[in-house]
Amino acid sequence: MFDRLSFPQPWLSLILFVIWQFLSDGVSGASVVLGLILAWGIPQMTQAFWPERPIFTKPWRLPAYLMRVLWDIVIASVQVARLILSPRKPRPIFVCYPLELEQPLAISLLASTISLTPGTVSVDVSDDNKILLIHALDAESSEEVINAVRTRYEQPLQEMFK
Known part of the structure; x- marks a missing residue:
C-alpha cells in the first residue's frame, strides 16, 4: 500500500510542485494541496513511460x-x-x-x-x-x-x- 503512496519520481514531483506554486495566484492552502496532488498524481500516471529512474548526482x-x-x-x-x-x-x-x-x-x-x-x-x-x-x-x-x-x-x- 505504501508503495502506491510514494513518489516514484521525487525530482519531477518537486519540480511540478514548485511550478504549480509559481503558476497559481499566490501560495494558499488550496494551491498547496492541489500542488501536492498534482506532484504525486502526474508521476504516478506517467510511471510506465519512465524505463529507469534518472540519476541526478549534482x-x-x-x-x-x-x-x-x-x-x-x-x-x-x-x-x-x-x-x-x-x-x-x-x-x-x-x-x-x-x-x-x-x-x-x-x-x-x-x-x-x-x-x-x-x-x-x-x-x-x-x-x-x-x-x-x-x-x-x-x-x-x-x-x-x-x-x-x-x-x-x-x-x-x-x-x-x-
Whole structure:
C-alpha cells in the first residue's frame, strides 16, 4: 500500500510542485494541496513511460544550467533578428553531433535545450542514442556547432547526470 503512496519520481514531483506554486495566484492552502496532488498524481500516471529512474548526482547545478540556457536564448534571439534584418544570407548547416550522454532524460534535455535556442533545432536522435542531428540556421562549420553544444550544454548535463 505504501508503495502506491510514494513518489516514484521525487525530482519531477518537486519540480511540478514548485511550478504549480509559481503558476497559481499566490501560495494558499488550496494551491498547496492541489500542488501536492498534482506532484504525486502526474508521476504516478506517467510511471510506465519512465524505463529507469534518472540519476541526478549534482542537482544543485540545474539552476545555473537554466540561467545559462535563458541567457543563450536572449543572445540567440538578438543574433537571429540581426541575421534576418541584414542583407547577408544565412549559412544553414546540418550537423551529426556525437553524443557522450547516455541517459535518455539527459539526451532529451539536451535536444530540448538545442531546440529552445533560436537558430538551432535538434532534428533526430539515432536509434542507438549515439548521434543527434542538429540544424543550425547560421554556422561556419560543423565543428563550431559541435564545440558550442558540447561546452555550453552537454558537459554541464554530464556533470548533473553522472
